[in-house]
Amino acid sequence: MASIYEYSDGREDKVFDPSRSTGSRLLSFKGLIASAAVCLIAGVAFAATAAAPGSAGEPVMAIFSPSSTAADVMIALHEAEGELLTFGRFDNVAVSLGGTDGYSDRLYDAGAILVIDPAIARQFGL
Numbered sequence: 351m352a353s354i355y356e357y358s359d360g361r362e363d364k365v366f367d368p369s370r371s372t373g374s375r376l377l378s379f380k381g382l383i384a385s386a387a388v389c390l391i392a393g394v395a396f397a398a399t400a401a402a403p404g405s406a407g408e409p410v411m412a413i414f415s416p417s418s419t420a421a422d423v424m425i426a427l428h429e430a431e432g433e434l435l436t437f438g439r440f441d442n443v444a445v446s447l448g449g450t451d452g453y454s455d456r457l458y459d460a461g462a463i464l465v466i467d468p469a470i471a472r473q474f475g476l
Contacts, residue, residue: 409435410454411445411471412462418442422461430456438471
């Protein structure tokens with residue numbers, strides 16, 4: 351478990367070598383499995399919520415391509431028959447309101463990359 355390290359001035363010291371410890375490899379493997387499970391559960395929960403961001407009359411956050419300007423976003427919202435409520439932190443992110451069902455699909459058709467619930471987007475600082 352420990353090896354002898356010799357300094358340039360002739361002193362010797364014992365040094366712990368974690369690569370020789372089977373316990374540390376086991377713990378890191380268990381940690382990797384736990385992290386993967388948490389990421390999988392969080393990803394599935396996020397995808398399920400993002401896939402159905404709301405019904406008619408509820409606000410949604412639409413994220414467009416990073417090269418989109420505020421004018422591009424306004425045009426896309428108009429094409430999707432939505433009403434701008436506010437812009438997000440960046441010009442390519444907008445919170446909008448659609449009056450009829452299928453608004454999310456129309457946003458995708460107008461060029462949105464992702465349409466999600468604004469409450470989820472706030473968690474990511476958008």
